[in-house]
Amino acid sequence: MNVQVSSKGSTFSRIVAGCMNWGEWGVNLTVNEAKELIDNCLDIGVTTFDHADIYGHYTTEKLFGKAIKGNHALREKIQLISKCGIKLVTPNRPDNNITSYDTSKGYIVKSVEESLKKLQTDYLDLLLIHRPSPLMNPNEIAEAFTKLKSKGKVLYFGVSNFTRTQFEMLNTFVPLTTNQIEISPLHLNPFLDGTLDQCITKNIRPMAYSTLAKGSFFASTPGDRVVRINEVANQLARKYNTTLDKILISWLIKHPSGIIPVIGSTKISRIQSAVDALKIRITDEEWFMIWEASMGKSVP
Numbered sequence: 106m107n108v109q110v111s112s113k114g115s116t117f118s119r120i121v122a123g124c125m126n127w128g129e130w131g132v133n134l135t136v137n138e139a140k141e142l143i144d145n146c147l148d149i150g151v152t153t154f155d156h157a158d159i160y161g162h163y164t165t166e167k168l169f170g171k172a173i174k175g176n177h178a179l180r181e182k183i184q185l186i187s188k189c190g191i192k193l194v195t196p197n198r199p200d201n202n203i204t205s206y207d208t209s210k211g212y213i214v215k216s217v218e219e220s221l222k223k224l225q226t227d228y229l230d231l232l233l234i235h236r237p238s239p240l241m242n243p244n245e246i247a248e249a250f251t252k253l254k255s256k257g258k259v260l261y262f263g264v265s266n267f268t269r270t271q272f273e274m275l276n277t278f279v280p281l282t283t284n285q286i287e288i289s290p291l292h293l294n295p296f297l298d299g300t301l302d303q304c305i306t307k308n309i310r311p312m313a314y315s316t317l318a319k320g321s322f323f324a325s326t327p328g329d330r331v332v333r334i335n336e337v338a339n340q341l342a343r344k345y346n347t348t349l350d351k352i353l354i355s356w357l358i359k360h361p362s363g364i365i366p367v368i369g370s371t372k373i374s375r376i377q378s379a380v381d382a383l384k385i386r387i388t389d390e391e392w393f394m395i396w397e398a399s400m401g402k403s404v405p
């Protein structure tokens with residue numbers, strides 16, 4: 106099942122595969138394993154892959170690129186997202202003295218060109234500014250986006266981790282198609298701070314990362330909040346004859362903004378779980394049971 110992120114944006118799979126853990130920052134897949142995971146994702150309808158220049162200390166895009174190298178038919182079947190703007194301190198970037206942000210026109214264009222080379226592709230379907238910089242100049246970002254679009258190097262643009270006002274500012278200069286943000290039963294801010302309301306108002310779909318709170322729901326020694334949430338979610342899992350992870354994803358999917366989950370697991374069975382979760386329809390009361398468990402109190 107595919108969805109448009111906005112009336113002007115690309116079409117993506119309803120579930121997105123996050124690639125942050127594919128390389129050095131995670132399970133260190135071999136090129137063949139990455140190829141196999143990509144094929145398996147396609148088999149279950151997950152055709153969109155989420156990258157960032159920095160993943161694996163600037164190496165994971167390269168791994169993915171080797172896995173799709175020369176396969177033009179495959180490139181046409183998938184959608185590639187990448188991000189830029191964070192400058193990490195790493196031996197791979199010896200000139201970076203502290204972690205900082207750069208959203209200048211020159212930096213954005215150069216970063217995309219490097220991502221394209223590493224991913225072995227001519228274009229990105231979507232480019233996100235990874236984090237809002239206090240120094241960002243929306244004019245410059247708009248110029249970079251316009252240049253990249255006119256050269257066919259990026260089809261659409263968005264942001265990540267932007268507040269409502271930061272989104273509004275940049276969107277005034279250049280049309281944005283999504284805001285990729287952290288959302289899970291352990292991270293409720295977007296429900297309360299207007300971020301999701303803004304997506305509805307703008308008719309764009311949010312993308313959600315860390316939807317399973319980086320695996321916290323499956324920790325061997327979970328904190329009190331997770332214990333409360335899991336108690337309720339497991340109760341629902343029994344009712345729907347399903348599993349905890351699927352209930353937690355179905356909880357996100359229920360939101361009217363049409364959240365697109367970006368799944369961090371590198372195990373196809375767990376990515377499949379997210380796809381399966383699309384079919385589960387918990388009731389409003391059940392949604393509030395998880396909300397209440399997370400907040401530790403009932404809504405007023």
Ligand SMILES: NC(=O)c1ccc[n+]([C@@H]2O[C@H](COP(=O)([O-])OP(=O)(O)OC[C@H]3O[C@@H](n4cnc5c(N)ncnc54)[C@H](OP(=O)(O)O)[C@@H]3O)[C@@H](O)[C@H]2O)c1
Pocket residue numbers: 122123124125126155156235265266285286313314315316317318319320321323350367368369370371372375
């Ligand atoms: N825009 C941003 O600033 C930003 C920030 C962070 C991430 N992201 C994107 O979002 C994606 C997902 O983020 P994330 O990795 O933080 O999210 P996540 O999906 O909440 O967490 C993934 C972790 O949870 C574990 N896990 C998942 N399902 C599990 C289950 N059923 N049982 C046990 N463990 C389970 C995974 O282990 P296994 O691999 O062993 O299954 C993995 O270690 C990333 O790959 C990246 O593309 C974006």
